[in-house]
Amino acid sequence: DTAVSQTPKYLVTQMGNDKSIKCEQNLGHDTMYWYKQDSKKFLKIMFSYNNKELIINETVPNRFSPKSPDKAHLNLHINSLELGDSAVYFCASSPRRHNEQFFGPGTRLTVL
């Protein structure tokens, strides 16, 4: 019944590794997003993906890349992980861009 799900919930890894976080929504929404929430709870948009159109926040390093195998999934790949990547990453979806968004439970990434 979960509307927006993410796996894994926790991810602990070493610097330099490559990792992925998966996101799935069963709401039939057209737009999906990835956010990063830092330790001060500040929420920053990383990507939005709508009908194969990718909008990238220009401040996001190109080590981060979203991949969407279909409309219900938007996975996040991170290469060469750095200490500063430690944060909680949220996936979200909305019926169309600019509508209210539905968030997943988050993935807490810790880079050692």
Place this chain on the structure above:
Amino acid sequence: AQSVAQPEDQVNVAEGNPLTVKCTYSVSGNPYLFWYVQYPNRGLQFLLKYITGDNLVKGSYGFEAEFNKSQTSFHLKKPSALVSDSALYFCAVRDSYDMRFGAGTRLTVKP
């Protein structure tokens, strides 16, 4: 660029008292404004939105927000706070491409 500001990092109220969480916005054109709530270790949950129409918007869990164009504000309100309302609240505005969130206000309701 569109932006929102939440001037208070922390708001404390006693249970049963009215609560207000403040938000001001800066947009070009008509604003699309939202409130979300985040409970500990959870994702954000949508509470309410203003697109057009009545300035007083009603949302989930008894919350409402008042849109004030002259003051460029969209404050979140509830007539009687519950301890279970304690959480982190985010105001957001629709940007050209996506949603832009404020820094969040931590609401603590004490019994």
